[in-house]
Amino acid sequence: METNSTAKHNGTAQNSTAHKTSEHYAIISADCHAGLPTEHYRPYLDSKYHPALDDFLAERKAMLAARAEAGMSHDEYEEEWTSQEGYSGGWDAATRDKELDNDGVVGEIMFPDSDSISGTTCPPFGAGIGATGELDGDLAFAGATAHNRWLAELCADSPLRRAGVALVPMVFDVERAVKMVEESHEMGLRGGIAIPTMWVNYEPYHHPKYDIVWERCAALDMPVHVHSGPAPRHEYLDNMGIYVSEVILWAYRPLRFMLWGGVFERHPDLKFVVTESGAYWVPDMLWQMHNQYESMGGSAKISKQLGAAVPRNPVEYFDRNCFLGASTTKRNELARRYAIGIDNIMWGNDFPHPEGTWPHTAEYLRKSFGDIPIDETAQMLGGVAAEVYNFDLEALAPTVERIGPTPTDLGQDELQNQAKWETAKRLGRYWETGVDPAEAFGVF
Amino acid sequence: METNSTAKHNGTAQNSTAHKTSEHYAIISADCHAGLPTEHYRPYLDSKYHPALDDFLAERKAMLAARAEAGMSHDEYEEEWTSQEGYSGGWDAATRDKELDNDGVVGEIMFPDSDSISGTTCPPFGAGIGATGELDGDLAFAGATAHNRWLAELCADSPLRRAGVALVPMVFDVERAVKMVEESHEMGLRGGIAIPTMWVNYEPYHHPKYDIVWERCAALDMPVHVHSGPAPRHEYLDNMGIYVSEVILWAYRPLRFMLWGGVFERHPDLKFVVTESGAYWVPDMLWQMHNQYESMGGSAKISKQLGAAVPRNPVEYFDRNCFLGASTTKRNELARRYAIGIDNIMWGNDFPHPEGTWPHTAEYLRKSFGDIPIDETAQMLGGVAAEVYNFDLEALAPTVERIGPTPTDLGQDELQNQAKWETAKRLGRYWETGVDPAEAFGVF
Numbered sequence A, B: 001m002e003t004n005s006t007a008k009h010n011g012t013a014q015n016s017t018a019h020k021t022s023e024h025y026a027i028i029s030a031d032c033h034a035g036l037p038t039e040h041y042r043p044y045l046d047s048k049y050h051p052a053l054d055d056f057l058a059e060r061k062a063m064l065a066a067r068a069e070a071g072m073s074h075d076e077y078e079e080e081w082t083s084q085e086g087y088s089g090g091w092d093a094a095t096r097d098k099e100l101d102n103d104g105v106v107g108e109i110m111f112p113d114s115d116s117i118s119g120t121t122c123p124p125f126g127a128g129i130g131a132t133g134e135l136d137g138d139l140a141f142a143g144a145t146a147h148n149r150w151l152a153e154l155c156a157d158s159p160l161r162r163a164g165v166a167l168v169p170m171v172f173d174v175e176r177a178v179k180m181v182e183e184s185h186e187m188g189l190r191g192g193i194a195i196p197t198m199w200v201n202y203e204p205y206h207h208p209k210y211d212i213v214w215e216r217c218a219a220l221d222m223p224v225h226v227h228s229g230p231a232p233r234h235e236y237l238d239n240m241g242i243y244v245s246e247v248i249l250w251a252y253r254p255l256r257f258m259l260w261g262g263v264f265e266r267h268p269d270l271k272f273v274v275t276e277s278g279a280y281w282v283p284d285m286l287w288q289m290h291n292q293y294e295s296m297g298g299s300a301k302i303s304k305q306l307g308a309a310v311p312r313n314p315v316e317y318f319d320r321n322c323f324l325g326a327s328t329t330k331r332n333e334l335a336r337r338y339a340i341g342i343d344n345i346m347w348g349n350d351f352p353h354p355e356g357t358w359p360h361t362a363e364y365l366r367k368s369f370g371d372i373p374i375d376e377t378a379q380m381l382g383g384v385a386a387e388v389y390n391f392d393l394e395a396l397a398p399t400v401e402r403i404g405p406t407p408t409d410l411g412q413d414e415l416q417n418q419a420k421w422e423t424a425k426r427l428g429r430y431w432e433t434g435v436d437p438a439e440a441f442g443v444f
Helices: A002-009 A038-044 A047-069 A075-082 A085-090 A093-103 A137-156 A174-186 A208-219 A240-260 A282-294 A314-321 A361-369 A374-388 A393-403 A414-420 A422-427 B002-009 B038-044 B047-069 B075-082 B085-090 B093-103 B137-156 B174-186 B208-219 B240-260 B282-294 B314-321 B361-369 B374-388 B393-403 B414-420 B422-427
Strands: A028-033 A107-111 A162-167 A192-194 A224-227 A272-275 A322-327 A345-347 B027-033 B105-111 B162-167 B192-194 B224-227 B272-275 B322-327 B345-347
Touching (some): A028 A322, A028 A374, A038 A137, A047 A137, A093 A393, A107 A137, A107 A374, A137 A162, A137 A174, A174 A208, A224 A240, A240 A272, A240 A314, A240 B240, A240 B282, A282 A314, A314 A322, A361 A374, B027 B345, B027 B374, B038 B137, B105 B137, B105 B374, B105 B393, B137 B162, B137 B174, B224 B240, B240 B272, B240 B282, B314 B322, B345 B374
Parallel strands (some): A028 A107, A107 A162, A162 A192, A224 A272, A322 A345, B027 B105, B192 B224, B224 B272, B322 B345
16 A cells, blocks of 8 residues: 555556557547437437426426526537537547547547537436436436446447446435446446536435445446536526636545545445546645644644544545546646656546547647656556556557557657656655655645 | 736735834734633623523533534543643733734734634634524624624724724625624724625625625725635534545635626725635636636637626736735745735734644744745735734834844745745746746646
């Protein structure tokens, strides 16, 4: 554990199979989206829910109209984006393969809601990324089931490259959720499961009621995901600035509950992934948890049982059990990678969303990874994801040869890049290495 | 504005009167606590609420017993802490002066709840730091009124050194709040007002209903505060690790609402202070807001009216209107001071709370400010607070001479310290200076 943790924050890329198998990078996007236009989910939806689907489509239509009315849509932008040739890759297998090949992406983890602009491709009853404890439980399960069935077909079309994430609205019914986890696994959805990002009025995720779900996911090696999107919008009063500024805080909020709540102590093999929520916030969160756990400091007054549920420093669980589907990693995140943990960061192109790098991934990779050492690049672009989601890199090697970019394509000068990051690597997690942040003008 | 902002993130200490008036630092603690043991508020409470006070004291007693039962207290620790000689300085004027003199603190901003361990000194009906939209509105105003009356007396005993913060539970009644702001100002509570940190089910703080409160506070130069403490505890299921790890997120949450919601555009003279919530999170928040505002990037899809309420970059409002009662500034916060804004950071000893630096402030200052340039030290230790709260540094000069530490006492070597931070200062806010974070291994 300790060595593992140490290894990580020293940035040792422990699994670099990714590039050892090839001169080319095996890029796996840990954040892709696939979903049908909502009405097309009908054949995958149990017929008793068809009338409810009609109602949902009508409400949805009215809601989107109202949003446009309120100036909360961006019609020209939407028009332009959705008229792209590759747009239908959100649900069409052939187009999807073509677009991902062009982007140099050999493998992908698939979340719902292929269209994040108009919201016209959400699974029935809002069971997709936007799912929260506010939904109707039975409908949420029905909509999730429809999406999972369709997604399993899409994955079957190219099982080596596609890892689908099943939707499991567990807050409403844990027994039903366990069954769904098992069915999803049988259907070949090896991407794992996505649970509601916000439990709202249901039990928070460190509650023992969820242990049977964690147990099944750990046993079947199904990673559990929360994905950014949901937020308490009613508080924003239609102010979108507050929404974009606060939304990811709601996505990674469950981490604190699960890390302190002992979930990873009770389930040592559980993999938990926070997707499309960046990674820049990780060092500060870990620094804070480390201090609060190690030093009784300001916490002593609160309680002797501060760490009652966690016999280990929460940072150790983070290193072992938690991963970041960081999507389009920013420069200030890559600069903090030794503190975050290189073996916890997974890049993603967010295909086919406009906030992603598709269809300009090659250009993006040159700009953001040009000065990063090869082993580390290989880990973040695909190595970590290959481990988390069990991709068969041997079998994918030919595709990697064909579409994967090389270090040269990324403009990487290995010797220069190794030298450039020496200091940052030595500093690692300053609160553990004992280096005064001031020495690096604040590396965190 | 722009120049001001630029000046700030370049770390230019604009007001260094603090040390110019003296070789000694004029230290003003932006986070101190003063409050009576709850039952002693009775004479300050309108008599019609006396029966309610009896009920509150009984409930409180039962609640604390239950908390102890659940292992959520720390008796030996509490025993030891509360038996200190200076402990009664939480409400006793003479002891308070003695303790602050020994700590080298010449001025203080006073919040309620002098005892943060046992909770036995909270204002009646929970109207203190813990106040949220969950309280009974009428009782909250009654309890706040009692505390404000007592606090005004304590301030009158030493008006030059004490700036009391009035409690104003505005979410329940804005008209009553405006009246309370005016009365508090008349009573000499120049510290400004503290509003509930969490509005819970009331309107969020960018709602126009609060404009009449902001208008009065701006007109009377009464800074508005939120102080850390409240959090959605019911979600933690008695897990204190989650609480200590998440609590400050709830304290600075209103900032995002007010910055994006146009509060500071509508009230250019309003001063808003987030107290005892650190400062390390500021650069990431500003970087994110800056990008979201300047580049339409991933936000374009959401709305044309993203910044509808804010004709300026939210960062400009932060620089001009927002301040951090950062309390016991950590090394990784001081290392980020050029990105945070040296003219927005106010240090505090959190007297008489155990998580503060009292009674070891001298030692703390040597350790954390030893390598900081003099002008910047003067700003963060007192210069900024002197401006925000209008302290009369001329009149305080003799006291400063008597109790204030000198740069030598802090072990500061000015030439060496200036040189040490040259790079960090040049980098400032990397997203504005255009320096690649990688160049400094991530200075943010």
